Amino acid sequence: MTIKLDHIIVPAADKVAAASLIAQLLGVPWSETCNVGPFSPVYVSDELTLDFAQSPESFTKGHFAFRVSPTDFNAILARLEAAGIDYRSTPLGPVDMRINTNHGGRAVYWSEPDGHAWEVLTVSYARQPSGAAPTGALQN
Numbered sequence: 001m002t003i004k005l006d007h008i009i010v011p012a013a014d015k016v017a018a019a020s021l022i023a024q025l026l027g028v029p030w031s032e033t034c035n036v037g038p039f040s041p042v043y044v045s046d047e048l049t050l051d052f053a054q055s056p057e058s059f060t061k062g063h064f065a066f067r068v069s070p071t072d073f074n075a076i077l078a079r080l081e082a083a084g085i086d087y088r089s090t091p092l093g094p095v096d097m098r099i100n101t102n103h104g105g106r107a108v109y110w111s112e113p114d115g116h117a118w119e120v121l122t123v124s125y126a127r128q129p130s131g132a133a134p135t136g137a138l139q140n
Contacts, residue, residue: 011055019052065119
């Protein structure tokens, strides 16, 4: 059986602003409205949609990680920098404007717009071969 994640609902204080920003940073299309439900969808790929939902109350912060090509990583990092968004080399650590290379690829994290932890990475640390030791260091 093949199982694929189709969509996920992302709570936001302002669904349109949140969807617009994430779509712009990732370089993917989005819409202010959705044909099904009260969402502002971000079309991450042909197989995955982030449905931003307005949340009038406080909500649990999520962690969203996207594996991208090195070329896409460079483009996303450039858009983060152009937008003046601080990033970091660890999921919840302090802003250090560094790139994590601990797993043989590159990763950066940021917390915009609602405190969710967003991540782009070029190599999946979750899918490392068993017994493989992490490699690399942090880069500016």
